[in-house]
Each structure stands twice: as C-alpha cells, then as structure tokens.
Amino acid sequence: MASKPIDWSPSNWPKLLYQFFTSFKVATAIFVLMTIVTLLGTLAQVDQGLYAAKVKYFHSFFFTDKIFGIPVLLPGGLLLMLVLFVNMTLGALVKVRKRWKGLGPLISHFGMLMLLAGGFVTWAFGTDGYMALYPGMSSNRVESYRNWQLEVFPLDENGQAKQAWILPSDELQSIRVDEQRSYDADGLPFDVIINGFTKNATPIPVTANGASDATGKEIDGFKLAPQETAKEAEQNLPGAYVAFDPDGEGENAEAILWAGSYRFDPKEDPMPFQFTVDGKNYGAMLAKKSWHVPFEVRLDEFIFERHPGVSTARNFESRVTRFSEAQETSLEIKMNEPMRYVGYTFFQESFGPPDGKPGEMFSQFAVANNPADQWPLWALVVTTIGLGIHFCVMLIDFIVRSRKKTSAAPSS
C-alpha cells in the first residue's frame, strides 16, 4: 500500500516540526551523536586541555573535527542538549498519552528535563573564579582564571589610582595577533590603540637568543615572543602591543603590555606601564577580570601539612571568617567541605607560593556562582521518585494480573 504523500505546504510546517521533534528517531539520533561528541571531546582534552575542549565540543552549536583525516561538521553539545530538551518535552510530556500507569515515566522524564535545564542555566549564568588570601587578609573580590582585560588609570602624586578605564576581556581577547583596533575613551585625553593581542606570550630582550622567534616591534629593548597556548587556559599569559595616541599634540606612548606584570601572589602589587599625556601620569596594564561577592571573607588560619620528606601536600584547609551585613560567621573550608552562601560556593582549591613555608603561605579558593548548583541533586531525586512509582505500579499490576491468572486457572 502506497504511503500518504507528505503535505509540505507552509500551513503544515508546524505539524511537520512537531512530528519531527517528537519522534523516537530524533531521540535515537541525538543519543548516537552525543556518544560521538563525548568521545571526541574526551579524547581532545588530552591535546587541547580541559577548557578548550569543553568550549569546542560541549559549549557549541556546531564544530568541525577530523575523523580518519576527513573534516566533518558535527552538532555541538549545546545544540544536541537543546534538541533533546525539546524532544523530551514534546515527546515524553506533551504528546504522551496521560494515564496512571504512565505517571512514573512522566515524573522521571521531568527529572531528566530538570537536569538538562540545570546544565543550560550553569552554562548561561554560572561564573567561576578564584580568591587567594594570606592569613589576616580579607577580600570580597574574585578574579577570573583566564579572562584578561586592559586597564588604564590616571596616577596621582603617590602613584595610586582611584578610577580605571577598562577594555573588557570579551573585546580585548577577540583581537587577533595581526589586527589593529582603536578605542576612544571618554574622559581620557588619548585614544587607546591595540596593535595585536597574543593569547600566550613572553617578552624577551632583543639581545636574547630566542628574539628571532619574536614578532612585532621592538619597544624599550623587548619584543613579544608568542608561545603555544597552554592546555590549561589559566596558565596562558597574554601580551599586547598598545599605543596611547594623544587627542592633541604629542607623540604616541607605546608599550608591550604583558600579563606577567600583573600579580602571581596576593601580596604583590601589579606593575603597570607608566606614561605621561598633557603633563599627567597614567598607568596601563593587563589585569584579570574581576567581580565582587556580596560578603567579605577573611582567612584566619591556613593549615598545611606535607607528606614527610616530599613536597606533596597531605592536607590543607582554611579557617575563615565570613562578614555579611547580617552576621559574622567563623567556619572551615576543606577539600570536600566547601562554604556555600547566597548562591556562591567557596572550594578549597590550592595554595602557594610553591616554595612557601608552612605559616607563610596563601590559601586559594575556587569561587563558583551557579544558580543551578543544586538542580542535578533535585533532578535525580525527582527521577528516582518517578522510577520508584513506576516500579510500584508495574509490581502491583504484575501481582494483580498473576492473581487473576491464578484464580482463572481450572483447579486440578
């Protein structure tokens, strides 16, 4: 029997879309593609590092990869999750026939949708950074691991600054090595010109052996030598050729700005490039993007123990005091016991400096703000309840049917 021809008229498109997104074939295809993407993304982490692989394979709509040497365009994890969300919403919640027997699977699918939604919220709204403190230091400032911005500030007679003009990290990091972009900053008597941004670089003296590998202009005896980007993106130290072009008369002030002039240690002050325009001193530097949490944390004590005879840490934990408007709270942050407060989570992450002595070391916290932090837990609870209900329903159904069969069977 010939199948009914498909009606492709525009008025029928919503129905066709609905049929497409609710089909089992689409769900199956998504799971197959997810397997492939997960495999490729996991393997890529070896060469590209965790962050770069995560962005390329899982935080993308599409990506290209070579499979057996042939470049292939594949859907990224973000697209697959969105389509799966639509497929499950329409197929498992909307289209499915509503009956008591289907209550368990309905609840379970709702739990899985919560899990997907949680992933989306984390991707879209989550932030992560770190806070490093020596004992006695307090802060409410969190710095990004990997996002760098350009900061320009007028310096007073004491060499201090109260206000900074910032070229945000999204803009700065989008500038290519061979690209020039100019920015007019309101309130500053000069334009800021970026002559190329390198994601990972080292400034080296032009007299050094490796200077022949360096690119760009020689400034103050140095050139910027591009380096391969590190697998762990937070280890990259970017650099940029920057010029400050006065609005009126006067020569450009040119500089190599390098992330290594920022701080590696919370006690250090950053070392900006200094220049003068219209008789006023200014500073400029690459600085990590930072933001504030709505409370302050003071490190009271950092407990650090090494394994005997080796430098490997055996245990490290922090005793802190949290100051918020309402209260002052003393607590401990350990490896698997983070501090959770008003949507922020402080994990005990690291310590330094590497050659520091116990008692003179700083403690580093990973600070995550994830609105969907607890969603996976609740999603699993909901899914478990759904599966439990389904199990009970099926068990009861089985018992009832067995009894019916038994009672219907002729007695011997």
Place this chain on the structure above:
Amino acid sequence: MRLSFTLPFFLVAALLATSCRDSGPTGTNIVTRELPESQQSFRLVDSSAERFRYQKRDAAASTESAPAASSAPELIYTTPEGWEKQDGSMMRDVNLAFGENGEGECYVARLPGAGGGLVANVNRWLGQMGADSLTEEEINALPKKPLFGQPATFLDVEGDFSPGMGSTEVMKDYRLLGLILASDAGAVFVKMTGPKTLVGENADAFDVFTSSLDVSLN
C-alpha cells in the same frame, strides 16, 4: 491545541541560546569603574626589564647563592672546585666560568611561562652547535637528569659553537651540556659550553652543580 505551544517554545529556546553568554561586561566601548582600596596601589618600576620580571643580577653577592627577581625565590648551589662566579646579566640568574682562561662557562636562566617550550629550545641549542634539529619524539626520548627534583631534559652535543647574541664568532671543537626544565609554570635552563676537552673534564662538576641547585626557603 498542542501545536500552539511548539512555536513559542522554539522562539524562546532560540532567544535564550543566542543571547546568553558569560556574565560580565561586553561590547566594544571602554567602561569605567571605581577602584576599591585594595586595588589602588601599584608597584611602579622604572624599566620594561623590571616590569617583565627580568633583573640585573649582583655578582658581588654571596658566593653560594644568587639573589633573584623579587617574585622569584633565591637560588642556592655548590660552586664546583675550579669554577668562578662571573658578573650576572639580565638573562642569567647564575653565571660561572671555568678553565685556565675562563673559556668554559655555565649559567642558569629562568623564564616565566614555558620560555618558548622544550622543542624550540633544544633545537636552538643544537643549531648553535651546528647540529641538525630533532623531532619532538626524538627530544622526548633524550636522557633525563634531575633538576630541582624534577626530570629535566639533558642535551650533550659537540660541534662548532655559534653563541649568537649578536656575535658572529664561531668556536671550533666545542661541547655543550645542557638541562632544560620547561613547564607552563616556568622554565629553567642550565647550559655549559666550552672547548670539548675542557667540558669533558668538567662533566662531573656539571652534575655536581646541577644536582646542588635548590631554592632557599629562608
């Protein structure tokens, strides 16, 4: 009636997917912000060399230690018999000479970041000795010796030495012994060069020196 849900859902999903990215400032305009007290101070330095954490070393300092840039810990080491400390330079944390006329030299240099990477630096040294470059696999297979408690790549090559650094001089029958420890956290180079025979006589001293290198925790 169910279909009425489909299109709005897609529109909302598409809107969310295209509009939500990392939080924080975006756009092409320079923005301003007030600096909190903790961010108002800077370390103002006079030269790019200091700003890039290079610093001229003071050769008159202790014979058993090398003062380092403010951010780097101090190096301690044993000076082998017959070796003498020399003036430091911008690139060298430790600078030693040996031989009757000081024709052999050995230095330690540290760079922030990977310092160009292992492969590039091994091949740069090979190039200075007139030797052919090695592949990454060949370099990974080179022997290792301990440096600061970690396995560093050891290079032993003979040839005609062109030191570079603006010099066109070529020194015949030289030998280079080198150790490179390159990681994303920083790179350390120990390089010994000199006439082949002299370096051969001091090869054990090179091991004594490199194995004594440590970081002062005082």
